[in-house]
Amino acid sequence: MLGIDLGTTRSVVAFVNAKGEPETIRNREGEFTTPSVVLFEEDCVSVGKEALKAVATVPEKVARFAKREMGKDEYPIKFGDQCYSPELIQAAILERLRLDAEARLGCTLRKAVISVPAYFDEPKRRATIDAGLLAGLKVEAIINEPTAAALAFGLESKPYGSGVDPIGGQPCTVLVYDLGGGTFDVSVVALDGTQFVVKATDGNARLGGMDWDKCLATWLDDQFAASHACRPSTTLVGQSMLMRESEEIKHALSARNQCKVRIAFDGFQLRTEITRTKFEELSAHLLDRTRFTVRHLLKGNAIAWDAIDRIILVGGSTRMPQVRELLQRESGKEPEFTVSADEAVAHGAAIYAASLNEVESEDEKKTQIRVTDVNAHDLGVLGYDRETKRRCNHVMIKRNTSLPASNVSRFETIRENQRSVAVEVVEGGDKRGKSSARIGKCLIDDLPANLPLGTPVDVLFRYESDGLITVKASLPAAGRQANLTIDRAVPGSGDKFNKMKDIYAALGLQEDD
Numbered sequence: 001m002l003g004i005d006l007g008t009t010r011s012v013v014a015f016v017n018a019k020g021e022p023e024t025i026r027n028r029e030g031e032f033t034t035p036s037v038v039l040f041e042e043d044c045v046s047v048g049k050e051a052l053k054a055v056a057t058v059p060e061k062v063a064r065f066a067k068r069e070m071g072k073d074e075y076p077i078k079f080g081d082q083c084y085s086p087e088l089i090q091a092a093i094l095e096r097l098r099l100d101a102e103a104r105l106g107c108t109l110r111k112a113v114i115s116v117p118a119y120f121d122e123p124k125r126r127a128t129i130d131a132g133l134l135a136g137l138k139v140e141a142i143i144n145e146p147t148a149a150a151l152a153f154g155l156e157s158k159p160y161g162s163g164v165d166p167i168g169g170q171p172c173t174v175l176v177y178d179l180g181g182g183t184f185d186v187s188v189v190a191l192d193g194t195q196f197v198v199k200a201t202d203g204n205a206r207l208g209g210m211d212w213d214k215c216l217a218t219w220l221d222d223q224f225a226a227s228h229a230c231r232p233s234t235t236l237v238g239q240s241m242l243m244r245e246s247e248e249i250k251h252a253l254s255a256r257n258q259c260k261v262r263i264a265f266d267g268f269q270l271r272t273e274i275t276r277t278k279f280e281e282l283s284a285h286l287l288d289r290t291r292f293t294v295r296h297l298l299k300g301n302a303i304a305w306d307a308i309d310r311i312i313l314v315g316g317s318t319r320m321p322q323v324r325e326l327l328q329r330e331s332g333k334e335p336e337f338t339v340s341a342d343e344a345v346a347h348g349a350a351i352y353a354a355s356l357n358e359v360e361s362e363d364e365k366k367t368q369i370r371v372t373d374v375n376a377h378d379l380g381v382l383g384y385d386r387e388t389k390r391r392c393n394h395v396m397i398k399r400n401t402s403l404p405a406s407n408v409s410r411f412e413t414i415r416e417n418q419r420s421v422a423v424e425v426v427e428g429g430d431k432r433g434k435s436s437a438r439i440g441k442c443l444i445d446d447l448p449a450n451l452p453l454g455t456p457v458d459v460l461f462r463y464e465s466d467g468l469i470t471v472k473a474s475l476p477a478a479g480r481q482a483n484l485t486i487d488r489a490v491p492g493s494g495d496k497f498n499k500m501k502d503i504y505a506a507l508g509l510q511e512d513d
């Protein structure tokens with residue numbers, strides 16, 4: 001079974017080898033990571049390095065950062081006259097990863113555990129499962145990225161050649177700070193041998209390295225406009241040049257205090273310099289947002305820095321010195337790169353995938369990996385406050401509750417002989433249900449005739465271990481389960497999925513030569 005880290009900018013695939021160790025599977029170019037980039041050409045679709053190269057010349061044919069769009073109906077750019085859903089773009093990446101892994105290992109691989117940011121809400125998780133299904137993969141489980149990183153940290157006895165057991169067999173509590181290309185997560189995880197208990201998690205599904213790139217790109221654009229009478233940002237090719245150069249400058253500034261800038265656009269050139277201090281100034285508000293999230297998480301869950309034994313950095317953007325410095329200032333501890341920032345999540349997903357196999361002997365059961373995670377968002381129902389008559393979000397399962405969790409809420413019929421009750425289920429958002437993700441409306445539509453006003457209807461909400469949600473309803477007075485429909489499909493079914501499947505089948509992913 002595969003463990004897949006489907007990243008915003010780069011993806012990694014791993015499996016647990018015959019020795020029981022997680023191992024990254026190289027792609028067809030022989031590399032450990034594959035750019036999460038898809039090129040849509042007239043006759044074929046290509047994924048990875050080649051697609052990334054095409055950003056320079058035909059940016060209008062390239063889909064990037066689709067992970068940030070998950071949960072939406074459409075990717076914001078049209079290709080030709082075709083709109084694609086974000087999950088279809090993710091599917092092309094997943095299929096390419098699967099085909100490369102199959103070629104490398106010489107066998108068919110149809111099962112996977114896919115990692116998602118802990119802060120992904122339920123529609124984004126479902127969209128990820130749909131992407132897997134489109135790519136010909138059975139998604140056995142979804143695992144949160146920081147949780148996967150904690151698994152890799154706790155279980156790789158010889159982490160990346162250091163020869164040191166990272167936790168010396170002692171129970172310990174780690175804070176995982178995961179800043180990737182497009183998403184940010186922070187989780188506190190208690191480790192004890194093969195037991196992993198997530199205590200709390202928080203994050204931002206739209207904050208990552210690309211936002212730091214955008215800060216630099218705006219600065220470069222302004223510098224360019226100040227010296228020449230044009231702005232690269234006014235064209236698509238100019239924008240992609242700015243983003244590419246910005247990322248390179250950012251990488252250089254992780255290693256050096258200053259860096260030379262040379263960019264060319266439309267026959268003009270810009271030569272200047274930028275210091276790390278300047279870059280940190282330009283992006284300070286972004287780092288601040290991660291600081292706010294970390295503080296909020298610790299405070300909101302009554303966790304003191306003293307209770308954190310280790311700080312683990314994951315994700316490519318933690319290579320920016322400002323991240324390490326921030327955490328050091330906040331905690332008074334030295335954050336560490338004990339796990340590989342690039343591979344830890346995929347390795348953790350592979351370890352988790354292997355742990356899903358049934359074990360038989362008692363010995364094996366003792367050492368079986370157990371993971372308890374939490375939900376990153378409140379689960380609630382939208383209703384009206386009886387007194388104020390204003391819309392309100394009635395929270396059923398609070399965020400950072402250990403999963404699986406369930407709760408029953410009692411609703412009442414408001415009329416004599418009422419035949420149906422409708423309940424809108426939402427995830428996250430504020431007290432009024434603003435900016436909540438709509439999980440679905442459940443309609444209990446076959447209530448028996450002549451029920452008196454105020455007849456109780458119990459609705460059971462359940463958060464599954466992987467963050468998926470199920471809802472059931474019962475009618476205690478009538479002594480039976482009410483019929484409940486949620487107006488959305490289970491993963492891999494429904495009109496939207498079938499339509500995507502047809503479009504995807506017609507695309508034709510580029511095959512190996």
Ligand code: ADP
Nearest residue numbers: 007008009010180181182209254315316317319
């Ligand atoms: P994701 O999993 O979201 O695709 P990654 O963990 O692979 O993200 O991190 C990718 C991000 O890390 C990109 O924004 C990239 O620019 C950034 N990154 C990689 N190396 C460095 C570095 N040396 N300095 C600063 N940022 C880096």
Ligand code: MG
Nearest residue numbers: 007180315345
């Ligand atoms: Mg990542």
